[in-house]
Amino acid sequence: MAGPGAPARGSADVSPVELYDATLRDGMQGEGMSLTAAEKVRVAHVLDDLGIHLVEAGFPASNPKELELFELLRGETFERATIVAFGMTRRRDVAAADDPGLRVLAECFAPVTTIVGKTWTLHLEKVVRVSRDENLDLIGSSVEFLAGAGKRVVYDAEHFFDGFRDDPDYSVACLRAAAQAGAERVVLCDTNGSSLPHQIAEATRTVRAALPDVAVGIHCHNDLECGVANSLAAVAEGATQVQGTMNGIGERTGNANLVSIIAALQVKLGHEVLEPARLARLTESAHVVDELLNLNPDPHQPWVGRSAFAHKGGLHVAGVRADASTFEHADPAVVGNRRELLVSELAGRHTVLEKASEAGLSMDEAAASRVIDRVKELEHEGFQFEAADGSFELLLRKETGEYEPLFRLESWRAIVEQRADGKVETEATIKIWVDGERYVRTAEGNGPVNALDKALRGAIVEVHPHLEAIDLVNYKVRILDEAHGTDAITRVFIDASDGSAVWGSTGVHENVIAASWQALVDSLEFAEQPGRVRAGRTTPA
Structure with missing residues (x-):
């Protein structure tokens, strides 16, 4: 019997799918997103190490930072990824060979260029104010110029699905113009994120029938929370390239989350888009990009979040211990994540015993029951141990007699x-x-x-000289009974790191400084426990 997340039979016959990452260009259009040129190079290497096929770096020469970025990328070596330069079709009343933007693309070192053009008649009338025939010429002449300069050209059909619903024949004609001029692929863009999976499927199916010899890609946004589902729907209808961003960052509500797409394509649908060893880097890669953007990784993000394979209820934990597939849709290790058995008032003895075993502690069921009773008392007071693995291990050590105060x-x-x-x-x-x-x-x-x-x-x-190297990397305060205002009980979480691992500690008190003292002491005591096996959560490289 197939294990959790096993692809359907016949998956060996599925078409290969190319991964196209737009984090460095489209992702940077998200509110608050910013990276230096050097940080963008680091992201490019993370994507290359992961095994992404195409990395869109941005607009060459659009601003000083992009100039610096492309100069830096020119001197870099990538094992798997190909750098892509992004631009637009030529301006009206300017020949393609004379268009400054197209000339920059033609002269750029990047072997692949992606250009975006209009396909929605509303934009022709309201924005660029060109006729339908003139727009087809803008597309065709721009692609032809870049292809003639030796570039591999990808045509991004902006607002394709909106245009398809208004005038399917014209939107397909725009794709045909790009393909006939030499584009190696046409990409259907749900630029407004306005489409649902059945609409994406219908339009992609129509394009594949109308242009059977043209390679098709998909580019979705997440305005309806359908970015990943829409991308998968297009692949099911024959799209062989998927564009997205790491962790779904991007303008408005973000782009399709390439992390979730990769996992679903490979684990659920049988498309081997990454080598297994690279797929096992998915969680780490997602977190590294978040760290470079100064974002806290979303613990609830599918596949790679800390809580993605976390189990809290006692029945769930018992089921997972008997057979992981009872409450897990896939093996977390496949994407480099791990199972978490959360400790709370809902947890059972099995959770405590598992945690004790992970910590290298010997504990019987009677002791586990006493720990559960203590956890219930503390959670009634306001403590929470789900993110405070360090504080919880100290509880275990106190019960087993293997705790030593600093x-x-x-x-x-x-x-x-x-x-x-x-x-x-x-x-x-x-x-x-x-x-x-x-x-x-x-x-x-x-x-x-x-x-x-x-x-x-x-x-x-x-x-204890080793404590000099412990860093407090995160500090959070939460008010537990807001109705009491400044007299309210507060809960403090602290994350600490020794450079290779991260662990959490917690404190609760009506005085926020006293709560902070509790968490601070726990964070340092955990670091110095003798024989400590589990060093907390792995820190991204």
């Missing part, structure tokens, strides 16, 4: 002073006992948590 607290104090000139100063003092010695340390910081962290490390790094 210190014994005497007291701590944080003082925040704002002066008349607006300057704010923060100072923290801690008094602790370590190995029978009393330590008193005072430190200044850019806030009370930072000051407490500095003071605590100043006291214990002499005994």
Whole structure:
């Protein structure tokens, strides 16, 4: 019997599908998205390592950053990816050979050029104000010029599906003009993201019948939350190239998520778009791109999110332990992800035993039951351990007797002073006992948590020098009972890293600094537990 996510029979006969990434151009049109030229080169290498076939770098010479980018890319070597330069059809009343934008594309080192042109009659009338015949000439002459310059040309049919619903014959005529002029592929673009899967399928089927010898691609946006489904619908009707962006970034609600498309094509539909070893880099690659964009990876993102294969309910956990396919649609390891058994008031003994085993701890069912009871008490107070794997492992260690505190607290104090000139100063003092010695340390910081962290490390790094290298990489505060206003209970999460792994800790208190102290201490204590096996979540390279 096939395992979870196994493709349908006959998948060996499916057509190859080319992966086209538009993160560096279309993705950058999303609100708040920005990368330096050097960072874009890093993304290009991530995509190359993943195995993407075509990487669209952007408009050569459209601005100084793009100039710098293409100069940098010219000197780079890529194992799998081909760099694509993007542009538009010629301007009206200018011959293709004299059009500045087309000349830049022709002279660019990139062997592939993608040009976008109009296919919707509404745009001809309202935007570019050209006749239907003139638009066909804009398309044909532009493609012919670039093909004549030795370029592989891809024609992006802008607003194709809107145009197809208005006038299917003319929209197909635009594709035919590009193909006859030398385009190696025509791409059907759902530019407004206005289409549903059945509309994408119908239009793609019509194009394939009208132009049986022309290679077809698909480019979707996600305005109706159908970007991935629409892309797969087009592939089912014969499209052999899929365009998208990493993690679905892009203008408005984003582009089709190429990460989800890759996984669905290969795991569900049997298209081997990536070598298995490269597919296993999918989760890491998705997270690296997010990190370069200064975004927190979405834990709920399909396939690659931290919660994509997370199980919380006791019955679900028991089912997964018996046979993963009972509650998992695919093996998470195939895309480089992993199963998470979440700890909460809904969890059962099996979850705790699994977590203990992962941590290298020996625990029986009676001890697991006591841990569950303690978790329920703490969650009633406001704690949450789903993202606080470090704090939860400390709970396990306390139950098994394998917990060693870093210190014994005497007291701590944080003082925040704002002066008349607006300057704010923060100072923290801690008094602790370590190995029978009393330590008193005072430190200044850019806030009370930072000051407490500095003071605590100043006291214990002499005994635990490895803690000097631990970084606090994320800090979040949540109000649990908003009706109480400034008197509300707060929950703090801290993510810490030793450079190769990340772990979470948590604290809850009506005083946000006290909650932060709890989380801070847990994050450092977890790092120094003797015999610790599991080092937290893997950090992206």
